[in-house]
Amino acid sequence: DAGVIQSPRHEVTEMGQEVTLRCKPISGHNSLFWYRQTMMRGLELLIYFNNNVPIDDSGMPEDRFSAKMPNASFSTLKIQPSEPRDSAVYFCASSFTGSGNTIYFGEGSWLTVV
Amino acid sequence: GIQVEQSPPDLILQEGANSTLRCNFSDSVNNLQWFHQNPWGQLINLFYIPSGTKQNGRLSATTVATERYSLLYISSSQTTDSGVYFCAGSLGRLYFGRGTQLTVWP
Numbered sequence: 001d002a003g004v005i006q007s008p009r010h011e012v013t014e015m016g017q018e019v020t021l022r023c024k025p026i027s028g029h030n031s032l033f034w035y036r037q038t039m040m041r042g043l044e045l046l047i048y049f050n051n052n053v054p055i056d057d058s059g060m061p062e063d064r065f066s067a068k069m070p071n072a073s074f075s076t077l078k079i080q081p082s083e084p085r086d087s088a089v090y091f092c093a094s095s096f097t098g099s100g101n102t103i104y105f106g107e108g109s110w111l112t113v114v
Numbered sequence: 115g116i117q118v119e120q121s122p123p124d125l126i127l128q129e130g131a132n133s134t135l136r137c138n139f140s141d142s143v144n145n146l147q148w149f150h151q152n153p154w155g156q157l158i159n160l161f162y163i164p165s166g167t168k169q170n171g172r173l174s175a176t177t178v179a180t181e182r183y184s185l186l187y188i189s190s191s192q193t194t195d196s197g198v199y200f201c202a203g204s205l206g207r208l209y210f211g212r213g214t215q216l217t218v219w220p
Contacts, residue, residue, distance in 0.1 A: 033208070043118035043210040056207050075134065089155060103147065103208065 004106035005066075006092050012112045015035055018080040021109045023092030024073055033103065034077050035091040043091075049075065086109045116141050118211035120201060126217045127191050135186040135199050135214045143203030146177050146185050151198040151213070160186070160199075191218045 001030070005024040011018055025032045033048040047057040047071045060067070069075040081084055089110050095103040117140035127133055131170055137146075148160040161168050161175040163184065168175055172191075177184040198213040 042212045045207055048207065091157065093157075101145070102159050102162040103202075104159060105149075108155055108157075110155075 004092055004094050004104055006090075006106035008109055009107065010110045010112075012114065013082055015083055015113055016081045017113075018078065019082045019086075019111060019113075021077040021090050021111070023077070023106060024074045025092070025094030026104055027073070029094035029096050029104075030072070030077050031095045032069060032077070032098065033093040033095075035105075037089045037091060037108070038087075040073065041079050046077070046090075081109075082111075084113045086114075087112050097109070116143060116203065116205055116209045118203065118209050120199075120200065120211035121212050122214060123212070124215045124217075126219070129192060129218055129220050131191050131218075132187070132189045133191060133216070135188070135201075135216075137184045137186070137201030137211055139203055141205060142182060143205050143209070144180065145208070146179075146184050146201065146203045147208075148175055148184070149200040149202065150195075151200065153197055157200075164219075184214040188216075193218050193220055 007022045031050050034046040036044050046059045047067045052069045067077045088106045091105050091108045093103050093105045095101050119138045121136045141188050146164050147162050150158045157190050162177045163177045165179045173190045174187045196218050198215050200213045202208050202210045
């Protein structure tokens with residue numbers, strides 16, 4: 001099992017640029033989560049999908065953030081335009097049957113916006 | 115939302131010592147889980163423990179769902195146990211605590 005795969009692992013970008021983070025969940029999992037981790041706010045759930053449908057996006061900070069899951073094996077989190085306060089580690093995670101089972105995290109995408 | 119309190123926030127141990135980490139929830143939750151974030155940032159699921167007790171090597175966890183808390187026990191700690199330990203529980207969505215930062219010295 002390859003685990004949850006995220007890319008890129010590290011990204012440094014200039015303020016105003018578009019950032020796209022990618023995630024491939026564990027095969028067979030039907031729920032996918034995007035989390036953001038910062039020192040100030042800890043781990044925050046941004047959005048989660050169940051069977052490719054967004055279920056709860058109340059954690060998405062503002063309209064600059066968008067997430068898609070076109071199929072069961074791929075999701076993107078996009079920030080446009082990026083700002084320095086978006087600097088954080090973004091984790092993708094997956095599980096089977098929503099939050100009701102063990103959740104597995106990817107290694108994270110470390111984003112720095114300068 | 116649910117408030118998840120973890121204690122202690124920081125813990126420093128000598129190798130070989132035992133420790134207990136606690137997680138309190140402001141409301142009844144489902145699907146309680148413990149995670150370890152190693153110094154390289156990887157988040158590893160340790161236990162899925164909505165109730166009862168589980169053991170995995172030197173680690174064990176107990177959840178008392180009726181009293182809304184869970185405990186993580188680490189016995190004979192090793193330097194590789196260092197990192198941040200998170201608990202999380204769900205009520206619709208999964209809520210995380212702020213973690214316990216554990217440092218184990220040789």
